[in-house]
Amino acid sequence: MDEDRRIAAVSEVPTDGTLLFTIRDGFDREEAFLVRLGGESEASDAVHAWKNYCQHWTDVRLDKGSGAAVRDGEVLCQRHAATFEKGSGQCTHGPCEGAYLDAIDVTVEDGAVYLGEDGYEFDGLGPSGDHDLSTGSRIDF
Numbered sequence: 425m426d427e428d429r430r431i432a433a434v435s436e437v438p439t440d441g442t443l444l445f446t447i448r449d450g451f452d453r454e455e456a457f458l459v460r461l462g463g464e465s466e467a468s469d470a471v472h473a474w475k476n477y478c479q480h481w482t483d484v485r486l487d488k489g490s491g492a493a494v495r496d497g498e499v500l501c502q503r504h505a506a507t508f509e510k511g512s513g514q515c516t517h518g519p520c521e522g523a524y525l526d527a528i529d530v531t532v533e534d535g536a537v538y539l540g541e542d543g544y545e546f547d548g549l550g551p552s553g554d555h556d557l558s559t560g561s562r563i564d565f
């Protein structure tokens with residue numbers, strides 16, 4: 425595997441939160457996050473990656489830098505409480521019910537997670553630093 429595309433060790437990916445990272449397409453940066461399914465089964469180390477925005481309002485980040493909230497195995501949007509299955513990315517409850525988070529292709533090899541998505545480079549762990557979508561000017565309710 426290309427070490428430049430190594431995101432993190434599987435053990436670094438929380439089962440009760442998310443791990444934020446940044447990818448780059450040329451000069452454009454985007455945020456995404458890793459989730460690990462967890463549990464006792466062999467599939468517990470399965471890791472998925474999703475782009476870091478809600479499907480209700482796409483300018484709302486799910487992980488604001490310290491991990492998104494995960495409740496009962498689902499990622500929670502803290503704006504209007506939409507919940508997304510970690511494994512499928514499907515919104516199971518909330519204003520965007522039935523929508524899916526945008527997937528980023530990752531692979532696991534020798535205990536590490538690698539970026540598999542064509543057209544992107546791994547930029548680093550943590551926020552992109554280019555913008556702060558969490559402080560948009562929308563009027564909340």
Ligand code: FES
Nearest residue numbers: 478480501504506
């Ligand atoms: S912005 Fe996420 S549920 Fe409304």
